[in-house]
Amino acid sequence: MSKPMASPTTTTDTTTNTTTTIRSPFSLLVGDVHGFSDESAALLRTRLLGASLLLGMIFVTTFIGNLVAQIHDLWWLRLLVIVAILGNGALLYLCKDRLSLIALRCVELVLFGSIALQLNLMLIARLSSFAASQDAVSANVSIQQFVAAICILIFTYGVLIPNTWRRGAAITFVLALLPYASVAFASIRLHELSELLATNRATVPLPLPFVAAFVATFASHVINSVREEAFEAKQWGQYRLMEKLGSGGMGEVYKAEHRMLKRPCAIKIIRPSKERDSDSVQQFEKEVKLTAKLTHWNTVEIFDYGKTEDGTFYYVMELLPGMTLEQIVERYGPISPSRVRYLMKQVCCALREAHSLGLIHRDIKPANIFASERGGCFDVAKLLDFGLVHERQSRLVDQQNDTSFSGTPHYISPEQVNRYNEVDGRADIYSLGAVMFYLLTGRTPFEGRSPIEIIVAHQSRELPDLRQLNPAIPEEVNDVVHRCMAKVPSQRYPSMNELLLALETLRLADDWDSDRAEFWWKERSDRETDRLEIEKTGDATMDFA
Structure with missing residues (x-):
């Protein structure tokens, strides 16, 4: 049986009763570098589910409030957006881990795309209404309100959704462009609207949605880089943990795979704990060393044993179906x-x-x-x-x-x-x-x-x-x-x-x-x-x- 490569080992000097830890790349986090996308998918699913529930409650409450206040502008569109948000939440909850990363990205597009679409269509409708009544003040205030709403949406997306900086920049800058595109579209359709907007002398010289997009992209890049560094640091090793098989008083057992040999195995670990006394750790070491002496076919085989730099003890044994x-x-x-x-x-x-x-x-x-x-x-x-x-x-x-x-x-x-x-x-x-x-x-x-x-x-x-x-x-x-x-x-x-x-x-x-x-x-x-x-x-x- 081939032995795993470059495993971390622990050697004990019986004369001095001291233990020496040899540094080596062993990982205890589920997945590997390739599996970072799996971790991202799990995180994305959780974030999207939370966002769907939160935004669903906000939009339902707003919709009911508008009905009470006799505000019926584009009520059918707002109702469709609510259905889309709650439908996404139900899909994420019912399908659980069965959705691929591509499917989750589609859910993300529907969730944030429907909200952005509603905001911009409502902006166009409001501007058309104020243009008809020659209400320049309300028209300009509406633009600032919707710009602020788009900025909040951009910040929410950048911080909440795991992304590479390129993808984050592409999506947030498109969102930042939408309110200006909507105003331009409404001005082309309604000549009197452009005259009303021309009377506004309190314009902001710096386009806030693009500032929000830049900040959100930078935040997304920093968050994603930290996640990658943490993931790779813990995955720097030869074993990829796949699922927990069980746990007990002394530790946990995981199904795992040797990253180079692709050999399935089981890993039993004891994580460092202030509450766990040294006797438990010594008992764990004793179990491994004594079991490793045995070579009979009917005794579970030990492949590897060691201790990581954070004090986590482990041993690797054959996986038994x-x-x-x-x-x-x-x-x-x-x-x-x-x-x-x-x-x-x-x-x-x-x-x-x-x-x-x-x-x-x-x-x-x-x-x-x-x-x-x-x-x-x-x-x-x-x-x-x-x-x-x-x-x-x-x-x-x-x-x-x-x-x-x-x-x-x-x-x-x-x-x-x-x-x-x-x-x-x-x-x-x-x-x-x-x-x-x-x-x-x-x-x-x-x-x-x-x-x-x-x-x-x-x-x-x-x-x-x-x-x-x-x-x-x-x-x-x-x-x-x-x-x-x-x-x-x-x-x-x-x-x-x-x-x-x-x-x-x-x-x-x-x-x-x-x-x-x-x-x-x-x-x-x-x-x-x-x-x-x-x-x-x-x-x-x-x-x-």
């Missing part, structure tokens, strides 16, 4: 014994390598086992999240952990509570037995009203017989699960090798294989694509996935 075992059971119900054996044998192989290196997982649960498709093979089990892994060879024991423990109550071994830093591979065997119990029955081995009650149940209560929950489970399978979950570690399978052998020698009525796995995944994929999956009913019959 599929579902966790927890998701499969929640969506499709309990899993058949033959399929459980097929998946658990793979997990045993992954844990066998980890145990041979002295690494104890300590947090095995259905949510940390992924059923994936890799290299054309289906139901490939991938063991995830070594965040609570324990190195048996390490002499450095965290004193705080002497009186505390971590893990998932529904799957934790009894000794993990009392001797957290002294557990061995048999603790993982217990948790794996609890996972098999859940996969076969659709429920956890012990329930309780609180985590403490569940933990106490693991230590003191007798494990239920799986066959009482579902008679279809073979007795041999029930025996394997019960031996895995023995309260005393010495009564369990002594190692993953023995558990793997026990699974392999199970005599089951059917045998799950890669062909059946492929059929299962493709069948459900087709159902979901066509939206034909039948919802579960209240049938009490246990149906194996």
Whole structure:
């Protein structure tokens, strides 16, 4: 597997317990240089939606006020503009992210173009009316009012709409020209209007709309340059984040792509925070370094690891299509014994390598086992999240952990509570037995009203017989699960090798294989694509996935 180029790395000196950050170009913002247009489109959509709602309320209020005041000039035009503004808002809201940048630019043109058209046609109508009544004062005041309105429109467009300076200049200077073009058009049509306007000696020597256009273009250029610099600074690197896959207490996980190799991957990050203590960061680093030691096919592969200059820790791992075992059971119900054996044998192989290196997982649960498709093979089990892994060879024991423990109550071994830093591979065997119990029955081995009650149940209560929950489970399978979950570690399978052998020698009525796995995944994929999956009913019959 090719390694990413020039990744930022963090090296730790175990003698001085210091960490050195090597500067390198890693980015944490969604998109890349090419994706700047995608970010602009998202920003443009948000701005246009806000502008449509705000302008719609203003124009509706003005329209109603004019009707009350018996002002009916071009009422049909003002009504059409209101419909256009509100229609644009509805389109932007309903279509959400489905509109391309070109489509958004068309919406922008309709929104601001319709307003500019209304202002200039109303100016021509007002000038025609005042020319007929020989009202020079009102005619000149109307021109100044509409010039001011165009200036506000130009400023609004320049500051609100993301643009290059060339495009911004082209549009704002056209808007600045419109009131003068309208006055010239009305003067040519009405000779008496030009005589009225000639009496005005209080003209402004500097055309304000063009000043507004110049300022708006400069503002648009500055804003766009700052956006580009910020975007490129954060995109200076080799990974492009595409979408968030999830988040948890320690960080966030994103779907990403290596910019050079175009290889999909997943990135887990911890952003710097004053509230986040150094122990969490050290736990994150520990998870990556220990997972990177593992090379088995059924352990999630780590591609890269490092820390950015702003203190953001991250690691890059393979992107897994599929579902966790927890998701499969929640969506499709309990899993058949033959399929459980097929998946658990793979997990045993992954844990066998980890145990041979002295690494104890300590947090095995259905949510940390992924059923994936890799290299054309289906139901490939991938063991995830070594965040609570324990190195048996390490002499450095965290004193705080002497009186505390971590893990998932529904799957934790009894000794993990009392001797957290002294557990061995048999603790993982217990948790794996609890996972098999859940996969076969659709429920956890012990329930309780609180985590403490569940933990106490693991230590003191007798494990239920799986066959009482579902008679279809073979007795041999029930025996394997019960031996895995023995309260005393010495009564369990002594190692993953023995558990793997026990699974392999199970005599089951059917045998799950890669062909059946492929059929299962493709069948459900087709159902979901066509939206034909039948919802579960209240049938009490246990149906194996």
